[in-house]
Amino acid sequence: MSENITKNENGTIMSDQDKTTTPSSLSDVAGARAAGASRVGTRALGTGLEARGVHAWFDKHHALADVSLDFSAGTVTALIGPSGCGKSTFIRTLNRMHEFIPKTSMAGQVLLDGKDIYESGIDVTKIRLQIGMVFQKPNPFPSMTIGENVLSGLKLAQLKVPNQSELMEECLTRAGLWNEVKDRLGAHAGGLSGGQQQRLCIARALAVNPKVLLMDEPCSALDPGSTLRIEETISELSKTMTIVIVTHNMQQAARVSDYTAFFLSDGGPGQMIEVGPTNEIFSRPKDTRTENYVTGRFG
Amino acid sequence: MTQTQISTATPSRPWAPTLKDRALTVTSILLAVILDIAIVATTPMKGKIAYFFLFFILWFIVDSIFVYRAKGQKGVRDALAAKVTLFGAVVVVMVVASILWETIHRGLKGVNVEFLTGTLRNTSLFDPLGSGGIAHAIIGTLMLIAIAIIFAVPMGILTALYLTEIKGKAAGLIQFLVQAMSGVPSVVAGLFIYAAIILNTPLRSSAFLGGLALTILMVPTVTRTSQEVLNLVPRDLREAGLAMGATQWKTVALVVVPAARSGLITATILGVARIAGETAPLLFTVGVFDSYNFNPIKGDQGSLPTVVWRGLQGGTPESIQWAWSTILALLIVVLIMFVSARFFGTRQMKRK
């Protein structure tokens, strides 16, 4: 199939092939979001995060092939696709967590503000301060109090902050948890509900002031009420940082993201099939496979 | 961009230590060694241990200078932790190496054919090695092991079966009791047999009583290992047996136990390793004897640990040499047990 492929200055790939597909309700949601979102002037976030030709292997198994994505500063990008297609593997190459699994290897580059984070000689712990991560299962440190959890990133990095309680309040507020815990910062983190724990993890990640926040299915273990609250948080956060979120839930992708990338594996390594503005992916996807997935024919 | 072709790429590991990193490590080690030798030569410190400790301290200092520039204070702490944990492991390995080396080195001197085939009937431990031997002690130890196996293995395995197959109401209590039994000091086991049997029955020191004392020490090990092994037998095996209409005991006897056979052998061997070198209980129950005694229920026995004990207490260079050579023999027995336990243990794993 021939098509002209151009790249606009945001880095998203546009094609001149215009397929019209039946808009699903997802596209309505995504469209509403695109229309209603006002891109408030973002603070100087640098140029964002960019993956170029990223491959990943688990021992000999080629799990991810040639993924190139540009995450513009101040945007929310959702990674969707069926299970096992490499979305989680990909997101872990973005903050160098992939290398913790023994016998893994990778290829390609990941650029933060133009600099490759895999360059030799780089202190990887500093990278992870700038690219934070929130996991699927909330994992606050049970041996620490709520307050200590929020500040744990600073302690681990041995960063000195002039006013710790102020920072604590700010992070918990941004994560949408302040009002619920402000009177019990000294309580142990284990006593919180799942949704609260996840928001605590978000606050903890915020405390080290990252430029990018990676979220690996952050709501899949939570109830709908908590999910909604966290989605609100994501919207707020995206004003000051770049967010990449892996999600199984297409409605969620439609609700929170500006751009969506669709991943798929046909038995071989996972690949990124298509990326575009969210409302277009859901209403006018260019690839049949994308269309089949978003209309629910598989996955 | 829709992928129309996958660009191939070669896997790499950018996080692996680079040549530069390795060169840095080697440099810091070399520097530490040089400084180490220099400092020890110019100060009144002496001994291999001094070299050892000082090396680690110097290595840490030198390495920290390099690390600090790259990674700051938290990098230095990380490097320190890595070295400290390595230090611990090295100390442990050095201790084991020392024990093995010294035993072989000192013990081998006295070992010859006579040593392994003769007895102490006409020789005393104060005579130099060359005449006399410990064959009777080897036989004695083997007899003790055999008696202990006869009692401890059924008790141990049956108790393990209770805990894994029957799981009755008393399981918690039994588990607790097994743990309690594993804490019985060897002295107490010997005292008990003496108090219970020697003071109350006509029976006197013999291999039989020694075997009973050793049984007390062996059962907990056999039970614990058997339990672990039996728990590894997959549930479906039991369910298959029961589904075929077999009674529980038939299932256990004909399906479960054979499946766990290698592991149960391991449990026995580990139990034997535990008691083969026990000395204290034997002093109360078996006595000492310098010749063959093939009667397990009557008369003192020679045994390897008691020969070592007497050699050590003797205090002369000759008796101490006897002690070292005999302990070498005992160590070899234990090592054989150890290796065969591993062998049977891994066979169990593979069968699974």
Place this chain on the structure above:
Amino acid sequence: MRSMSVQAPTQSPPPARVITTKPRVSDRIFRAIVTAFSFSALLILLLISIFLLIQGFNTFREQGFGFITGFEWFTFVDENGVETATFGLQAMLVGTLVISMIAVLIAVPLSVFTALFLTFYAPEGLKKYLVTIIDLMAAFPSILYGLWGFFVLMPMAEYWAQLINKWFGWIYIFDVPQPIFSRSPFIAGLVLTVMIIPIITSVSREVFSQTPLDRIQAAYALGATKWGMIRAVVLPFGAGGVVGGSMLGLGRAFGETVAVFSVLNIVFRSNFQILFTQGGNVASMIIQKWGEATPKEVGALMAAGLVLFFLTLIVNFLANQVVTRTVKSGR
């Protein structure tokens, strides 16, 4: 098709049926045999307590509480064959505690370092060898540790003791009334250290390896170094297991006999100056006195054995509680 109406159940569900089977005779016999053998453990422990108590009873009666608190141990037979005796265990009990504490204080850090190295730093191939070496250490007979301790370790340890005395002798425990450093509690403690390292290392390693992966990842994702992660996640998680393992080691040290006897000069005096050649522990005292004990003294030694038995029972019980609660439950 008959129309079927679906109604929500209006009544409470019927009571559950009691499922019974008639156990076969062979199974009954099987269960009986197995259960009986299992209770043999209980029987043995009870018998130990009973027989030692019977033999030691007179001692407890005559010495009373002084058996535990008294310091002297002697027996004297006058010309009429009347035996008077005083038996007091305190010196030995104190000695047991002193050398066991020395052992635990040195063994725990070494074991934790080794366990951390094994779990988080050692490459795969090396790990297997190291684990084998530690298991081997656990299999060495105690008299081997006694021999090695006396002939190999003691000369070095005496030198260290001299150094410690030279630089730190102003502290009471490192001071000595006379410069005799052989066969001291310090050396006995060192030998015990080596003997209990395998068990503390094994238990620590087991608990460290069970640290939940998601917490480890959370720490790394926050930019932690490996040590930072260990401090924030592994050590808090594993603290209970390490304590339990240490207590198991302590229990083992309490009951150690021949190894201690070989490297310790047993004197009936509570000695806290650990570098000096005076000390004791109950188990090795029993061995020492056994050879020439009068019948009355035999009773006293039995009583001492009973005391030792209960002491180790308690420590091991507590240790196992701690270990089971933390290791098995995976906090």
